Amino acid sequence: MIAQAQSQLHTIRDLLRFAVSQFNKAGLYFGHGSANAYDEAAYLILKTLYLPLDRLEPFLDARVTDAECKQVLDIIERRVKDRIPAAYLTHEAWLGDFSFYVDERVIIPRSFIAELLQTQLSPWIDDPDRVTAALDLCTGSGCLAILLAHAFDNAHIDAADISPHALAVAHKNVQDYGLEHRIGLIESDLFSALQGKRYDLIISNPPYVNAESMQQLPQEYRHEPENALASGADGLDATRQILQQAARHLTDDGILIVEIGHNRAELEQAYPKLPFTWLETSGGDEFVFLLQRKQLPKE
Numbered sequence: 001m002i003a004q005a006q007s008q009l010h011t012i013r014d015l016l017r018f019a020v021s022q023f024n025k026a027g028l029y030f031g032h033g034s035a036n037a038y039d040e041a042a043y044l045i046l047k048t049l050y051l052p053l054d055r056l057e058p059f060l061d062a063r064v065t066d067a068e069c070k071q072v073l074d075i076i077e078r079r080v081k082d083r084i085p086a087a088y089l090t091h092e093a094w095l096g097d098f099s100f101y102v103d104e105r106v107i108i109p110r111s112f113i114a115e116l117l118q119t120q121l122s123p124w125i126d127d128p129d130r131v132t133a134a135l136d137l138c139t140g141s142g143c144l145a146i147l148l149a150h151a152f153d154n155a156h157i158d159a160a161d162i163s164p165h166a167l168a169v170a171h172k173n174v175q176d177y178g179l180e181h182r183i184g185l186i187e188s189d190l191f192s193a194l195q196g197k198r199y200d201l202i203i204s205n206p207p208y209v210n211a212e213s214m215q216q217l218p219q220e221y222r223h224e225p226e227n228a229l230a231s232g233a234d235g236l237d238a239t240r241q242i243l244q245q246a247a248r249h250l251t252d253d254g255i256l257i258v259e260i261g262h263n264r265a266e267l268e269q270a271y272p273k274l275p276f277t278w279l280e281t282s283g284g285d286e287f288v289f290l291l292q293r294k295q296l297p298k299e
Contacts, residue, residue: 002022002073002076002077002080005018005073006066006069006070006073009064009069009073010063010064010069011060011061011062011063011064012045012049012056012059012060012061012062012064013060013061015045015064015069015072015073015076016038016041016042016045016056016060018076019037019041019044019045019072019076020037020038020041022076022080023037023040023041023076023079023080024037026080028040028079028080028083028220029083029218029219029220029221031110031218031220031221032085032086032087032093032108032110032220033085033086033087033093033094033108033110034086040079040086041076042056043086043090044072044075044076044079044086044089044090045072046059047090047092048068048071048072048075048090049064049068049071049072075089083218083219083220083222083223084220084223085108085220085223085224087102087108088102088103088104088108088223091103093108093109093141093143094109095109095110095111095114095143095147096114096115096118096147098114098143098146098147098150100141100142100143100146100173101141101169101172101173101176102141102169103169104223104224104225105163105165105166105168105169105225106140106141106163106165106166106169106170106224106225106228107140107141107224107225107228107229108224109140109141109143109144111143111144111205111259112259112279112281112282112283112287112288113144113203113205113257113259113288114143114144114147115281115282116257116279116281116288117144117147117148117150117151117203118151120151120152121151121201121255121257124255124277124290125201125255128151128152128153128154129152129153129154130154130200131152131154131155131200131201132154132155132156132200133155133156133157133158133197133198133199133200133201133251134148134152134155134156134157134158134199134200134201134202134203135157135158135159135160135194135197135199135201135202135203135249136148136157136158136159136160136203136204137160137190137191137202137203137204137206137242138160138161138162138190138204138205138206138207138228138238139159139160139161139166139167139170139185140161140166140169140170140205140228141166141169141170141173142159142169142170142171142173142174142183142185143173144203144205145157145159145170145174145183146173146174146177146179146183148201148203149177149179149182149183152201155182155200155201156182156183156184157182157183157184158183158184158186158194158197158199159174159183159184159185159186160185160186160187160188160190160191160193160194161185161186161187161188162187162188162189162190162227163187163225163227163228164187165225166225166228167185167187170185171185190206190238190241190242190245191241191242191245191246191248191249194249197249198248198249198250198251198254199249199250199251199254200250200251200253200254200255201254201255201257202246202249202250202254202255202256202257203256203257203258204242204256204257204258204259205258205259206231206238206239206242206258206259207227207228207229207230207231207235207237207238208231208235208236208238208239208259208260208261208263209229209230209231209235209261210231210232210233210234210235210236210263211230211232211233211234211235213235214226214229214230217229234263234266234270235260235261235263235266236260236263236266236267236270239258239260239263239267240270242256242258243271243274243291243296243297244297246291246293246296247293247296247297247298250293250296251293252293252294253292253293254292254293255290255291255292255293256290256291256292256293256296257279257288257289257290258288258289259287259288260287260288260289261287262286262287264278264286264287264289267289274291274295274296274297275291275295276289276290276291277289277290277291278290
């Protein structure tokens, strides 16, 4: 069907309309950057044709060559037939104004912590210059480590992940931003390879999908590494380990910030005595918590 349409599609407007129709017909799931079929179609077309991502209107009635049309239709077909997320098709994902290389070795960046770093974690950190050591635990593509480096100019950042494949992607992104001198990549199962290291700030967007939700994930998510998503029956396996071990890796005034998906109620039930501070994000105050070192469980 998609291949047969090539002879009838002549402009970017034609391709856009066709892509939106195909995406809606297929019932695609949008949770990796774009929120709907139109935005995703526009992004894939502009990216494939090497056009500015914020300038669709001037090009809508531009005619495309046969070769360009085929390129766009190939991308549309892969998105529809194989349910591959757009970021894996273009090898590009965005957090705010920052672009990152991604492929199926890492989950596609999406984190409320990214927007919190835009304010240098104010008011919880009153002097960003005093942050000299920070850790991004479960770094994946390295995206949050790179945002940490931009938020805290004086900080050396460790970026740790259990997956050597993910760290290879992170290495590319760190190189692309010229931050090899400030970000150290460490293969580590949570804190296991970080013995003796202490940080002013630890952030983590660990696996947090519970077993029931893993069984119900849309097909798009099944292209992502399972070990970067699944975290036991209640989604808290990784978070429990972080809470148990974080105090020994924080400086006296250090803070821990962790993203936990939709698990706030379960976490508060599991740790009724911990004074979680829930940080306000664009999605609400249920997804990211903060604890100071003195508030963490003592081992």
